[in-house]
Amino acid sequence: MILFVDDELRRMESVVEQLEMDGLRVHTAPGVDQALAALHNDKGEIDFVILDIMMDLGSTLEHEDTEEGLRTGVHLFERIRKVKPTVPVMVLTNADDVRLEEHFSKEPRTRFFQKRSLLPQDVAPQVREMMRDDEW
Amino acid sequence: MTATEQSVDVLPVLHDLSEVPFLRQDRPEALKRIAQLGQALLGSSACVLTFVDTETRRLTYGALAGFDEEFEKRMAGQSLLPGKESDGAFLADNVDLASELVERYNLYERGEGVAHPGMARKYSLRSLLAAPLLSDGRLIGCFNHFTSRAELFSERDKTLLNSFARQAVLTIERFDYHRALERSVGILADLSASLVRLAPEDFIQQLPERTCELLSSPVCIIWKLEEHSGKLRVIAATADVDAGFRRLEIDAFAPQVAHLAARRVASLGDVRRESPHYAHRGEAEARGWVSLLTAPMCVGQRLIGMLDLYTLEPRRFRRWEKDLFRTFADQAAISIERAEVVAPRPIRLEITKIVHELASPIIGIQNNAAFMLHNHGMLTSEKTARKLEDILADSSLALAQVASLRHLFGGRRPASLERQVVVMRDVVFKSLLQLAPAFREQGIDFRSQVHYDPSNARRVVIWADPGKINQAVTSLLMNSIRYCGDPKTFELVVSLALDHANWIIRISDRGIGIPAGLEERIFEDGFRAPEARMLHVTGSGVGLTIARDLMKEMGGDLRLSNPRYPTSFDIVVPRSLERRSR
Numbered sequence: 001m002i003l004f005v006d007d008e009l010r011r012m013e014s015v016v017e018q019l020e021m022d023g024l025r026v027h028t029a030p031g032v033d034q035a036l037a038a039l040h041n042d043k044g045e046i047d048f049v050i051l052d053i054m055m056d057l058g059s060t061l062e063h064e065d066t067e068e069g070l071r072t073g074v075h076l077f078e079r080i081r082k083v084k085p086t087v088p089v090m091v092l093t094n095a096d097d098v099r100l101e102e103h104f105s106k107e108p109r110t111r112f113f114q115k116r117s118l119l120p121q122d123v124a125p126q127v128r129e130m131m132r133d134d135e136w
Numbered sequence: 137m138t139a140t141e142q143s144v145d146v147l148p149v150l151h152d153l154s155e156v157p158f159l160r161q162d163r164p165e166a167l168k169r170i171a172q173l174g175q176a177l178l179g180s181s182a183c184v185l186t187f188v189d190t191e192t193r194r195l196t197y198g199a200l201a202g203f204d205e206e207f208e209k210r211m212a213g214q215s216l217l218p219g220k221e222s223d224g225a226f227l228a229d230n231v232d233l234a235s236e237l238v239e240r241y242n243l244y245e246r247g248e249g250v251a252h253p254g255m256a257r258k259y260s261l262r263s264l265l266a267a268p269l270l271s272d273g274r275l276i277g278c279f280n281h282f283t284s285r286a287e288l289f290s291e292r293d294k295t296l297l298n299s300f301a302r303q304a305v306l307t308i309e310r311f312d313y314h315r316a317l318e319r320s321v322g323i324l325a326d327l328s329a330s331l332v333r334l335a336p337e338d339f340i341q342q343l344p345e346r347t348c349e350l351l352s353s354p355v356c357i358i359w360k361l362e363e364h365s366g367k368l369r370v371i372a373a374t375a376d377v378d379a380g381f382r383r384l385e386i387d388a389f390a391p392q393v394a395h396l397a398a399r400r401v402a403s404l405g406d407v408r409r410e411s412p413h414y415a416h417r418g419e420a421e422a423r424g425w426v427s428l429l430t431a432p433m434c435v436g437q438r439l440i441g442m443l444d445l446y447t448l449e450p451r452r453f454r455r456w457e458k459d460l461f462r463t464f465a466d467q468a469a470i471s472i473e474r475a476e477v478v479a480p481r482p483i484r485l486e487i488t489k490i491v492h493e494l495a496s497p498i499i500g501i502q503n504n505a506a507f508m509l510h511n512h513g514m515l516t517s518e519k520t521a522r523k524l525e526d527i528l529a530d531s532s533l534a535l536a537q538v539a540s541l542r543h544l545f546g547g548r549r550p551a552s553l554e555r556q557v558v559v560m561r562d563v564v565f566k567s568l569l570q571l572a573p574a575f576r577e578q579g580i581d582f583r584s585q586v587h588y589d590p591s592n593a594r595r596v597v598i599w600a601d602p603g604k605i606n607q608a609v610t611s612l613l614m615n616s617i618r619y620c621g622d623p624k625t626f627e628l629v630v631s632l633a634l635d636h637a638n639w640i641i642r643i644s645d646r647g648i649g650i651p652a653g654l655e656e657r658i659f660e661d662g663f664r665a666p667e668a669r670m671l672h673v674t675g676s677g678v679g680l681t682i683a684r685d686l687m688k689e690m691g692g693d694l695r696l697s698n699p700r701y702p703t704s705f706d707i708v709v710p711r712s713l714e715r716r717s718r
Contacts, residue, residue: 010526010577011500014507021511054492094495115499119506 001025001045002127005035005076006052006092018120024127032058032076039083046087048127049080053093053100070095074103077110088130092118341372494537497530504530529573536610539682558605560596560709561632564588564641567609568630571617579623588630596632596639598713604686605707608694609641611683612705616645619703629702639714641707642697649700658696659684 002019004026006012019026027046029035032055039046053073061075077089091104091112104112111130118126370382504523508515515523568588575582613628620626627646632639650658659680684694691710698704 008496008500008577010573011496011503011530013526014503014523018507018510094492094499096491096495116495116502119510120503121506121510 001027002048002050003027003029003035003038003046004050005029005031005055005073006050007031007055008052015118015120015123019124019127022121022124024124031056032060032072034058035076036060036079036083039080046084048131049084049087049089050123050127051077051080051089051091051093053091053095071100074100077104077107081107088133090123090127090130092123345374490537494534497534497537500530501527501534526573529570532567532570532606532610533574533614536607536614536679539607556599556602558598558600558602560598560605560639560641561594563602563605564609564630564632567606567613571610571613574614574617578617578620580617580620580626580628585626586628586630594632594634596714598639598709600690600709600713604690605641605709608683608687608707609643611679612643612694612707614679616643616647616703619647619649620645621648627702634711637711638692639709639711641709642704643707644698644702644704646702649703650696652699655696655699659694 002024004012004016004019006028007030009016009028009030016026016028025045027038029038051073054070055072055076057072060079061072073091073093077091080087080089086109089107089110091100091110092115093100093113094115096114101112104110109130111126113126373382504527508520508523565588568586572582575586580586616628625646629642629644631642631644633642634640680694687694687707687709691712693706693708695706695708696704697706
């Protein structure tokens with residue numbers, strides 16, 4: 001099951017619906033707190049994460065310096081890795097920052113995508129490829 | 137504003153004046169003027185002036201600005217500080233008494249933005265500015281400026297602060313040893329567009345003379361810092377500053393700014409001979425003047441410039457004055473230390489946010505359109521309608537962000553559409569419908585919690601640009617959605633009514649409301665309520681400014697008619713635009 005973390009789920013609704021139409025199960029989390037709650041309560045179902053970057057801090061990251069939410073996903077990624085060190089993570093963001101891309105390119109089992117470059121029907125094939133890829 | 141309605145962004149000034157020559161002649165009126173000036177000068181919502189009687193050594197209330205009349209009457213002439221023989225005790229008592237005073241009168245109910253050392257200590261506020269204030273070569277008081285939001289400072293601000301702190305330390309080192317040859321005091325004031333925007337033009341033109349009066353200085357030059365170019369330009373000056381100097385243009389953030397300024401002044405030749413009291417760092421350095429004061433100036437919580445004050449005659453200071461100076465230097469140093477850890481964030485961050493706000497709805501449109509195309513013929517009509525609704529909402533929001541971006545870069549608004557026949561109730565209804573998905577996203581049931589019945593609204597037809605009304609309504613509705621608080625208890629009522637010469641579109645919501653003291657500031661360009669930051673609400677803080685400008689262009693207005701519970705905004709449309717039936 002995919003954990004889909006995005007604070008603008010209305011705008012990503014078509015992506016979620018397309019993933020489901022393509023046969024994938026999706027659990028949506030509209031923020032940091034809900035995402036971490038889903039991970040902590042997970043009984044082995046979550047095997048993929050789609051992660052937005054620019055989001056509210058939630059109560060969990062309230063005291064961390066996320067540049068007013070511009071780098072929330074970076075901090076959340078670290079938390080996700082603590083709970084699920086090997087889960088594949090697709091970073092899917094509007095953030096147009098080359099530093100972010102470089103940052104995530106060093107992370108194992110992680111790929112960085114701009115939202116604008118992936119149409120709803122393109123996401124499922126990418127997810128499947130990342131899940132298949134054992135070389136990571 | 138009432139005395140108890142201070143809030144997070146309020147930056148009051150506690151100001152202690154004594155031995156100012158002109159105050160002896162016309163004390164009540166002069167003090168009142170200074171309180172108002174202090175309030176305006178620092179963009180503060182309140183100012184308290186205290187006066188030390190040097191004979192009795194009692195601290196008394198001189199004047200207040202920004203408080204209600206009842207409070208002013210109660211405080212008039214009250215003695216605040218019992219005199220003490222020991223200088224050290226005098227200072228300690230001053231702080232303690234100020235704490236007690238503020239607590240006793242419950243001046244700052246919320247405990248933030250309070251500006252005196254006692255309260256700041258209690259609420260762990262950070263000092264961004266503790267500026268000595270001098271008159272006639274003598275220390276007469278201080279401006280204090282505290283905030284709990286030091287993170288608002290940019291790298292550039294920090295560089296300036298560093299420079300202030302170094303100068304403050306040098307000042308302390310020097311003033312004990314320097315012997316005066318002649319007395320010469322001047323001021324260089326640098327103000328950014330923030331203050332200029334806040335103050336009317338005639339106020340800015342009067343400011344140099346009034347500042348000279350306040351600080352007993354012979355010359356004052358007001359600079360404007362142009363954010364986009366980083367240049368300082370003279371926008372107002374006392375009468376004896378000649379035209380050549382007024383045309384000066386200085387790169388405010390060049391490392392060698394003092395030398396640059398000195399060279400520019402030197403190249404003007406006769407200027408110096410005619411006006412011997414120019415006071416900027418380059419000139420002061422060349423003449424060996426001692427800096428007694430280099431005070432950062434803030435508007436809102438952003439550093440916008442500084443006041444410099446130089447003299448060749450720093451008289452011997454008394455012990456308690458030296459203590460005060462050292463306190464200022466210490467506080468400045470602490471400010472720097474703290475400012476070092478804050479993230480850079482000026483306009484770049486605002487642009488990033490607006491770009492994000494713009495990209496998000498476009499991504500939404502792209503996703504929905506691609507989804508509909510990819511699944512063409514397979515979607516139910518309900519599903520299709522919902523996707524189209526989302527596309528419409530996102531188009532409207534993207535257009536609003538385009539306006540914000542244009543505004544941020546100082547671009548002109550596009551020419552108005554040709555005026556058209558507009559049915560007001562329909563344009564309001566259209567704006568509401570466009571945002572239905574945004575209400576839904578926030579957990580608000582559009583049908584039961586949003587109240588507007590166009591069939592009951594009177595059919596008013598006007599000649600106007602419907603886009604402007606649409607944008608004003610959209611901007612207000614977006615704020616209602618963003619600051620809705622608990623979506624379960626949220627309610628929004630939109631009504632259309634006649635009020636004398638105007639039609640009023642009133643938008644009232646039961647959201648979190650406008651904090652006390654911020655009723656006017658919400659219309660300021662780029663202002664974002666503290667709640668916006670606390671709740672991590674995205675936005676650039678220009679929506680209301682743009683909306684009000686648009687309505688004013690039509691001869692109307694946008695007003696806050698009630699700050700909270702409910703929060704009501706009135707969009708004022710003049711009846712002169714009405715298209716009467718023949």
